[in-house]
Amino acid sequence: xxxxxxxxxxxxxxxxxxxLEETQVPPIGSPVCDYKLRQVGVINNILGPVKSPYxxxxxxxxxxxxxxxxxxxxxxxx
Numbered sequence: 105x106x107x108x109x110x111x112x113x114x115x116x117x118x119x120x121x122x123x124l125e126e127t128q129v130p131p132i133g134s135p136v137c138d139y140k141l142r143q144v145g146v147i148n149n150i151l152g153p154v155k156s157p158y159x160x161x162x163x164x165x166x167x168x169x170x171x172x173x174x175x176x177x178x179x180x181x182x
Contacts, residue, residue: 108178111171119148120161135179136161
């Protein structure tokens, strides 16, 4: 598990937008969880400039923006 980034906002299409904390871009389709290891969703898209990319996460359930400001984590497969 590695720290992915902080949730900036919920997009109009219902996806969570995060700014990556590392320049290493995770693969699309990777599972994303919160600090309690509950799956929040999967990586849907990579956006923005190469030096400071953003990630779009498709949530597993409908969200109301309650995750805004929280840190999400990437679940890495062995």
